[in-house]
Amino acid sequence: MSSTPFLLTGVTGGLGAKILDDMLDKHHVPASDIIATSRSENNRSRFEQKFVQFRVADYDRSDTLVKAFKNIDNLLFMSSSERDNPKRNREHENVIEAAKQAKVKKVWYVSLAFGGFGDTSKIGFQQAHYETEDKLKNSGLDFISLRAGVYADAFPLFLNWYPSTKSVLLPEMTPSVTEGKVAFASRDELGEAMATLLAKGLADFPSIQPRTEKNIILLTGPKAESLVHLVDAINRGRTTNMPVEYLKPADWVEECTKDDEGGKPRAWFEARVIFTQGVCDGDAELLDPAFETLLGRRPETGTETVERLVKEDSGYTWHQNHARLALLSGS
Ligand SMILES: NC(=O)c1ccc[n+]([C@@H]2O[C@H](COP(=O)([O-])OP(=O)(O)OC[C@H]3O[C@@H](n4cnc5c(N)ncnc54)[C@H](OP(=O)(O)O)[C@@H]3O)[C@@H](O)[C@H]2O)c1
Numbered sequence: 001m002s003s004t005p006f007l008l009t010g011v012t013g014g015l016g017a018k019i020l021d022d023m024l025d026k027h028h029v030p031a032s033d034i035i036a037t038s039r040s041e042n043n044r045s046r047f048e049q050k051f052v053q054f055r056v057a058d059y060d061r062s063d064t065l066v067k068a069f070k071n072i073d074n075l076l077f078m079s080s081s082e083r084d085n086p087k088r089n090r091e092h093e094n095v096i097e098a099a100k101q102a103k104v105k106k107v108w109y110v111s112l113a114f115g116g117f118g119d120t121s122k123i124g125f126q127q128a129h130y131e132t133e134d135k136l137k138n139s140g141l142d143f144i145s146l147r148a149g150v151y152a153d154a155f156p157l158f159l160n161w162y163p164s165t166k167s168v169l170l171p172e173m174t175p176s177v178t179e180g181k182v183a184f185a186s187r188d189e190l191g192e193a194m195a196t197l198l199a200k201g202l203a204d205f206p207s208i209q210p211r212t213e214k215n216i217i218l219l220t221g222p223k224a225e226s227l228v229h230l231v232d233a234i235n236r237g238r239t240t241n242m243p244v245e246y247l248k249p250a251d252w253v254e255e256c257t258k259d260d261e262g263g264k265p266r267a268w269f270e271a272r273v274i275f276t277q278g279v280c281d282g283d284a285e286l287l288d289p290a291f292e293t294l295l296g297r298r299p300e301t302g303t304e305t306v307e308r309l310v311k312e313d314s315g316y317t318w319h320q321n322h323a324r325l326a327l328l329s330g331s
Contacts, residue, residue, distance in 0.1 A: 003071040007035040010078025018191025027199035059091035065098030092132040107143040116286035123278040149185025149220040152305035156318040171252040173280040180280030181224035184302025193294035218288040223301040233303035237310035
């Protein structure tokens with residue numbers, strides 16, 4: 001039986017959908033060369049309408065993975081949106097085991113950019129990415145880790161911002177949140193870059209050399225900016241004058257938990273303090289030219305993305321910010 005060039009997980013989500021659309025529409029990869037997956041059989045028709053093959057793949061159900069990954073050249077392994085890290089790690093282990101069993105030729109893992117090319121970030125969900133990368137490294141599989149820049153689109157999460165917010169409350173950290181910077185990236189541009197890489201292949205970009213034994217390609221934006229810069233961008237985009245106020249981390253958690261518009265629990269805000277510490281420590285500040293090389297133009301900066309998003313929609317929300325079900329740390 002001949003193999004199919006691409007199997008893409010995560011294509012019902014924002015990043016994966018952009019990757020699939022660009023592969024089809026921009027790079028003209030034949031639909032028959034792509035298998036789309038979802039945990040739900042209900043998504044079959046939306047892909048088959050585009051003549052893209054469909055298989056069910058649920059990271060939590062190994063049987064679906066072994067079946068789905070049969071006769072695949074390239075597997076786009078989207079990190080799970082599961083927020084419980086031990087569970088997420090188990091799911092990712094299932095994916096790696098199934099890829100080994102099915103003898104997938106190459107795995108492209110969508111990781112995250114905290115730690116740059118290193119493994120030093122203490123942020124919980126980044127630790128889960130490190131663990132998955134370690135498992136890939138030890139699996140014998142041919143793999144690349146695409147460490148994706150932090151989504152600028154997710155700014156409501158980082159600032160606990162809602163369209164009704166009158167002032168942004170942030171934890172007082174050392175170094176301060178005005179100093180800690182992130183090389184944010186827009187989700188659509190990340191999808192565009194990943195689609196280009198998958199469709200054209202790494203050999204087309206000789207300047208992009210995967211680094212370390214984890215074969216990392218770092219896709220980070222062109223400028224490192226602080227959370228306060230993002231607040232300035234919201235103010236520019238919505239022509240508001242929202243100030244930033246600070247509280248000691250424990251008081252910040254207390255205050256935010258009191259009457260959070262999204263009803264998020266204490267554990268969510270506690271995890272945000274660890275996240276903000278990572279931001280302030282510069283865990284995601286490293287710039288790398290690979291993203292620009294793949295796009296063929298300078299990527300948007302985080303503040304450009306935020307200003308554009310709130311100009312386009314002054315009531316902009318990020319889904320996880322409003323999820324009352326986001327009971328543990330948000331990613
Ligand atoms: N770089 C960043 O700043 C950043 C920010 C947030 C998230 N992320 C990570 O990037 C991933 C993609 O981001 P996104 O914005 O596209 O997320 P999204 O819109 O929430 O989509 C998540 C996708 O992952 C699939 N998925 C989730 N858990 C799965 C599982 N257990 N088994 C199989 N498929 C699963 C979902 O497929 P079905 O529901 O159809 O099964 C869906 O297509 C997220 O899952 C998260 O790990 C990165």
